[in-house]
Amino acid sequence: MRQVKTLGLLGTGVIGGGWAARVLHFGIDVIAADVKPEMEEWIRGAVANAEGALARLTFAPLPPKGRLSFTTDLHAMARQADFIQENIPEQLELKQRVLAEVSRHAPPDVVIASSTSGLMPSELQRDMSAPERFLVAHPFNPVYLLPLVELVGGQRTSAATLEAASHFFRYIGMHPLRVRREVPGHLTDRLQEALWREILHMVNEDVATTGELDDSIVYGPGLRWAAMGTNLIYHLAGGETGMRHMLRQFGPCLKWPWTKLEAPELTEGLIDKMVAGTQAQAAGRSIRELERLRDDYLVAIQQVLKQYNIGAGATLRALEERLYEDAGGPARAALSAGRPDGEPLRVLETRVRPEWIDYNGHMTDSRYLQVFGDATDALFRYAGIDDAYRRSGRAMYTVETHVMHKAEARALEPLYVTTRILETDDKRVRLLHALHRQRDEGLVATAEQVYLHVSAPPGKASAMDAAVRARLAAIQAAQASGAAAAAPTRA
Ligand SMILES: NC(=O)c1ccc[n+]([C@@H]2O[C@H](COP(=O)([O-])OP(=O)(O)OC[C@H]3O[C@@H](n4cnc5c(N)ncnc54)[C@H](O)[C@@H]3O)[C@@H](O)[C@H]2O)c1
Incomplete structure (x- = not known):
């Protein structure tokens, strides 16, 4: 299967727009195809709308944003894409027809995935050419913020397709959940549907309003669900003996009439109650306003969960790990190509993101620290202090930073950082970073920083790993001799 540089989108509504925003943010180009030409304006708006929340999701260094193009020619999209994600309306015959048609124009090593909420992959791939490269990849709205994507193979889907798709979705910061066998509704929608049917019953029977039912989740189980699912939570509910006790204690309830599951008839009366209830909850706020509110708390929750390395927070942490790894690529390439040779190392390539700009139109103070931190x-x-090293309880702490500003950097300006190791011993490293503009090599700022190696607990300065120390010392020695050789000699 190929490396995905360009994602083709088939259908660019709510879900197509969400996919576009996510992959563009992580540096992948998008060719969006829809039968309606007016969807071009819509998808560009959807991408712009998602930008604010995505920009706050992670401060890890990002590659340049991908480029978005739009076409109404589905075949042209199919010929150019490295991976195709279908997001057209949830109708079996329509999806079967369009997937079959598109598959005849896409090379056979191009994976084709469907966002279907509940259709079965074996039925969708029925008329396709090279059906083994087809799978269901079911995302959740908003696709640009929620990491879950359910992967379901059909009878003719190959293991390699599922593997390639998992790899791609992980690359764009998602959590691929492999569904063992196809069932209508996959896993999540089957669970959501059960809750939804009970809601409709209770509103229908005037047991509760839509707002009261939402409160029954938001103030309680919803908070737990962000990081632990029903099963683990019930295990905790059983006390010391966990799930076994929980089942003994609450087992009899399973036979009581607590749930109905079969949905009630969708009468006009029930529809009116659902609409009036949710309008009261919205309290005059537009869908756009509520989306912004939702996006803000989804970002904040993931950042909190990241500290606990759990659920969506663990996915975000893994994504950031990959982004930092990639950003360190130039330094590693330079070093493995025979460096250090005495030159300052080019350790980071970055770009001034629009949200980094102050009222003068230049990169704001705090972002200098961020860029220098990323360079460090x-x-x-490269020296070996990565996530695994930190998990062993050892890390580098910043103890001193001295920044000098020399010139301005504008929005979207490409920048790079070179770094010289001035001093290093068992516990300390002193660095000099220089931030340059790519357009004219102009020096934008320098930062001299001192780092201390710390073991926690007890949170005290400690000697760094011998291999790490040796790598840093080798760079420092080479740079010192290079600098001496380059220094002007006295006449
Ligand atoms: N909305 C959700 O919350 C959600 C969540 C997960 C998955 N899904 C699934 O994603 C898919 C799309 O849902 P949506 O909510 O984005 O729908 P939508 O109605 O917002 O968008 C569908 C788009 O497909 C286009 N389209 C229709 N026929 C087409 C064709 N023949 N070729 C190309 N484009 C065509 C339409 O013009 C429209 O822009 C569905 O299968 C749905 O079940 C939806």
Whole structure:
């Protein structure tokens, strides 16, 4: 299967727009195809709308944003894409027809995935050419913020397709959940549907309003569900003996009439109650306003969960790990190509993101620290201080930073950082970073920083790993001799 540089989107509504925003953010180009030409304006708006929340999701260094193009020619999209994600309306015959048609124009090593909420992959791939490269990849709205994607293979889907798709979705910061066998509704929608049917019953029977039912989740189980699912939570509910006790204690309830599951008839009366209830909950706020609110708390929750390395927070952490690894690529390439040779190392390539700009139109103070921090991170990763090293309880702490500003950097300006190791011993490293503009090599700022190696607990300065120390010392020695050789000699 090929490396995905361009994602083709088939159908560019709510879900197509969400896919576009996510992959563009992580540096992948998008060719969006829809039968309606007016969807071009819509998808560009959807991508712009998602940008604010995505920009706050992670401060890890990002590759340049991907480029978005739009076409109404589905065949042209199919010929150019490295991976195709279908997001057209949820109708079996329509999807079967369009997938079959598109598959005849896409080379056979191009994976084709469907966002279907509940259709079975074996039925969708029925008329396709090279059906083994087809799978269901079911995302959740908003696709650009929620990491879950359910992967379901059909009878003719190959293991290699599922593997390639998992790899791609992980690359764009998602959590691929492999569904063992196809069932209508996959896993999540089957669970959501059960809750939904009970809601409709209770509103229908005037047991509760839509708002009260939402409160019954939001103030309680919803908070737990962000990081632990029903099963693990019930295990905790059983006390010391966990799930076994829980089942003994609450087992009899399973026979009581707590749930109905079969949905009630969707009468006009029930529809009116659902609409009036949710309008009261919206309290005059537009869908756009509520989406922004939802996006903001989804970002905040993931950042909190990241500290606990759990659920969606663990996915975000893995994504950031990959982004830092990639950002450190130039330093590693330079070093493995025979460096250090005495030159400052080019450790980081980055770009001034629009949200980094101050009222003068230039990169704001705090972002200098972020960029220099990322540069240090790239260097230390090369030396062996990566996530695994930190998990062993050892890390580098910043103890001193001295920044000098020399010139301005504008929005979207490409930048790079070179780094010189001035001093290093068992516990300390002193660095000099220089931030340059790519357009004219102009020096934008320098930062001299001192780092201390710390073991926690007890949170005290400690000697760094011998291999790490040796790598840093080798760079420092080579740079010192290079600098001496380059220094002007006295007449
Ligand atoms: N909305 C959700 O919350 C959600 C969540 C997960 C999955 N899904 C699934 O994603 C798919 C799309 O849902 P949506 O909510 O984005 O729908 P949508 O109605 O917002 O978008 C569908 C788009 O497909 C286009 N389209 C229709 N026929 C086409 C064709 N023949 N070729 C190309 N484009 C065509 C339409 O013009 C429209 O822009 C469905 O299968 C749905 O079940 C939806």
